[in-house]
Amino acid sequence: MPEEMLIDEMQCVYQKPGTLTDEYMHYCPGCGHAVAHKILMEVVEEMGLQEDIIGVAPVGCSVFAYNYMNIDMQEAAHGRASAVATGIKRVRPDKFVFSYQGDGDLAAIGTAETIHTINRGENILIVFINNGIYGMTGGQMAPTSLFGQKTSTSPYGRDVAHNGYPLKITELIAHLPGAYYVTRQAVHTPNTVRKFKKALNNAFEYQKLNKGTCFIEVVSNCPSGWKMTPKETLTYIEEKMLPEYPLGDIKVPTQNKN
Amino acid sequence: METNKSEIRLMKGNEALAEAAIRAGLDAYFGYPITPQSEVLEYLTLEIPKRRGIVLQAESEVASINMIYGAAGAGARVMTSSSSPGMSLMQEGISYIAAAELPCLLVNVVRGGPGLGTIQPSQGDYFQATKGGGHGDYRLIVLAPSSVQEMCDFVFDGFKLAEKYRNPTLILSDGALGQMMEKVEFPGDGSLPHQIPAWATTGKKGRERNFITSLHMEPERMEEINLHLQRKYKEIEENEVRYETFEIDDAEIVLVAFGLPARICQKTVELARAKGIKAGLVRPITLFPFPKKIISDLSKKIDRFLVVELNAGQMVEDVMLAANGNCPVHFKGRMGGMLIQPEEVLEEIEKIVEESLTLNAGQE
Ligand SMILES: Cc1ncc(C[n+]2csc(CCOP(=O)(O)OP(=O)(O)O)c2C)c(N)n1
Ligand code: SF4
Ligand SMILES: [Mg+2]
Numbered sequence: 001m002p003e004e005m006l007i008d009e010m011q012c013v014y015q016k017p018g019t020l021t022d023e024y025m026h027y028c029p030g031c032g033h034a035v036a037h038k039i040l041m042e043v044v045e046e047m048g049l050q051e052d053i054i055g056v057a058p059v060g061c062s063v064f065a066y067n068y069m070n071i072d073m074q075e076a077a078h079g080r081a082s083a084v085a086t087g088i089k090r091v092r093p094d095k096f097v098f099s100y101q102g103d104g105d106l107a108a109i110g111t112a113e114t115i116h117t118i119n120r121g122e123n124i125l126i127v128f129i130n131n132g133i134y135g136m137t138g139g140q141m142a143p144t145s146l147f148g149q150k151t152s153t154s155p156y157g158r159d160v161a162h163n164g165y166p167l168k169i170t171e172l173i174a175h176l177p178g179a180y181y182v183t184r185q186a187v188h189t190p191n192t193v194r195k196f197k198k199a200l201n202n203a204f205e206y207q208k209l210n211k212g213t214c215f216i217e218v219v220s221n222c223p224s225g226w227k228m229t230p231k232e233t234l235t236y237i238e239e240k241m242l243p244e245y246p247l248g249d250i251k252v253p254t255q256n257k258n
Numbered sequence: 259m260e261t262n263k264s265e266i267r268l269m270k271g272n273e274a275l276a277e278a279a280i281r282a283g284l285d286a287y288f289g290y291p292i293t294p295q296s297e298v299l300e301y302l303t304l305e306i307p308k309r310r311g312i313v314l315q316a317e318s319e320v321a322s323i324n325m326i327y328g329a330a331g332a333g334a335r336v337m338t339s340s341s342s343p344g345m346s347l348m349q350e351g352i353s354y355i356a357a358a359e360l361p362c363l364l365v366n367v368v369r370g371g372p373g374l375g376t377i378q379p380s381q382g383d384y385f386q387a388t389k390g391g392g393h394g395d396y397r398l399i400v401l402a403p404s405s406v407q408e409m410c411d412f413v414f415d416g417f418k419l420a421e422k423y424r425n426p427t428l429i430l431s432d433g434a435l436g437q438m439m440e441k442v443e444f445p446g447d448g449s450l451p452h453q454i455p456a457w458a459t460t461g462k463k464g465r466e467r468n469f470i471t472s473l474h475m476e477p478e479r480m481e482e483i484n485l486h487l488q489r490k491y492k493e494i495e496e497n498e499v500r501y502e503t504f505e506i507d508d509a510e511i512v513l514v515a516f517g518l519p520a521r522i523c524q525k526t527v528e529l530a531r532a533k534g535i536k537a538g539l540v541r542p543i544t545l546f547p548f549p550k551k552i553i554s555d556l557s558k559k560i561d562r563f564l565v566v567e568l569n570a571g572q573m574v575e576d577v578m579l580a581a582n583g584n585c586p587v588h589f590k591g592r593m594g595g596m597l598i599q600p601e602e603v604l605e606e607i608e609k610i611v612e613e614s615l616t617l618n619a620g621q622e
């Protein structure tokens with residue numbers, strides 16, 4: 001029996017947005033990608049953007065985002081999602097365009113594209129999922145991995161003398177004049193989810209203004225890569241990730257001179 | 259500028275190619291400066307704002323090819339150009355474009371390598387251009403111009419082929435062709451109409467969603483995709499081979515050369531004939547698909563081939579494959595940005611002919 005028939009429409013208080021497909025998500029239980037996808041697609045539905053939006057999926061755990069998001073999408077090479085999004089937006093300036101990228105994708109192999117896309121002020125949204133690890137390839141160290149964090153390629157813990165520092169790319173790109181709206185959010189509590197949703201709303205509203213790049217970092221988790229239960233990752237986010245990556249707006253439009 | 263009718267101008271190869279791209283209805287160009295092809299980007303950044311389209315200087319060739327992917331995937335008619343080191347950087351992106359079957363026009367104004375090499379003309383990127391170039395089993399359609407006029411004409415042919423087969427087309431030029439000036443006749447605007455294809459990602463208004471990907475986790479599915487691509491390449495090989503011949507009817511020794519060396523070799527054929535040597539020339543225009551049949555047919559009736567390239571011997575391997583041992587295949591090349599002179603090729607012919615005579619004499 002189709003699911004929708006089980007629930008009387010009048011009684012329905014919560015449902016999957018029509019902007020998500022019926023495909024089963026492959027994400028590990030408790031993974032922040034799944035929540036971020038859903039909230040992003042809720043906003044796309046609520047703002048009525050489904051027919052006028054083109055998304056770009058990265059190489060990373062969210063490589064299959066195009067299987068779940070019921071919108072036009074392109075799957076980019078590792079690190080190049082913002083360049084692909086630039087190509088799309090330049091030839092389809094009247095459409096909404098976003099890229100969705102992990103920390104390895106955006107802040108390691110794709111750093112040049114990230115900086116230059118934002119420096120050109122491309123009128124796109126970049127959603128940056130920072131889980132401090134390479135989830136897809138099995139838990140290697142990411143540019144955003146924390147001091148002392150143990151991963152499969154930092155088995156003794158990240159040593160700054162050897163591996164450098166956790167890269168705060170969001171603070172870095174906020175300095176660029178092309179960045180219009182830069183904020184750091186999370187999706188591990190109902191409250192943070194609400195704020196992330198608001199940030200997405202803002203970003204798509206701003207995209208209509210053609211004033212520059214909007215950038216939303218999402219401090220997320222990776223239960224599999226971190227070798228924790230989903231519940232443990234929530235504590236880890238609060239106690240370890242957020243002190244290094246504090247939540248909140250980093251650049252809001254009133255700070256812009258343009 | 260009035261560009262709705264045809265026009266004759268004296269222009270550099272690179273500029274002719276850029277002008278042709280605008281007249282061919284280019285929607286967007288993304289590129290990065292590199293000698294000897296920077297005039298393409300320079301010309302387009304000067305002209306496009308006055309005319310039609312998008313031109314953007316990217317932060318690298320990696321970025322430009324991925325912008326091409328995005329814009330082609332959104333249904334635009336797009337082009338990028340570079341020279342050898344820049345083309346090397348693009349290879350991952352080109353592989354994605356070939357796998358996702360996105361039409362686009364690529365241009366390599368080849369310079370001498372390997373490494374940073376030289377800015378002088380070369381054909382050292384033949385293997386990269388014709389055998390795929392990046393990872394995986396794929397082919398580009400490769401056109402090799404030998405005049406400034408063809409730098410213009412092949413832009414139109416390149417877009418047509420790319421869109422017909424949903425496959426990247428590459429114009430394999432060289433530093434000399436890019437820089438030299440010749441008379442060139444352009445068609446007027448609008449001769450190559452373009453529609454946004456149904457598969458493009460333009461927002462899913464009024465239809466099911468479109469997505470563009472090259473990822474297929476199941477090997478069975480990935481093999482199917484590969485088989486589909488291989489069928490397409492076969493079809494291209496059956497339908498799109500192009501070459502020119504010169505004086506081959508009674509030829510005993512046939513030169514094989516593409517691009518500018520083909521023009522040099524044409525002169526050699528004249529010089530050789532004046533000396534009573536029955537020389538001829540085959541000039542492959544499409545390097546993929548390679549004109550195998552004419553080479554194979556000739557190999558059964560001529561004495562020998564002499565392949566002339568500005569490299570250490572790359573196309574010569576394709577000639578050998580097509581000749582299949584039916585006749586000897588000789589090679590003469592220059593490398594590192596050196597051009598070859600008609601007299602130099604003639605000397606080589608004379609040497610080969612002499613060697614074969616002494617060989618034959620020894621056998622008798
Ligand atoms: C050119 C290239 N290099 C390396 C890889 C392998 N690779 C795939 S995903 C990935 C890292 C993904 O990590 P991240 O971007 O943080 O995404 P996550 O899986 O954590 O969401 C790597 C290194 C690749 N696909 N392509
Ligand atoms: S490996 Fe990590 S990031 Fe990837 S799906 Fe699993 S939990 Fe999520
Ligand atoms: Mg990650």
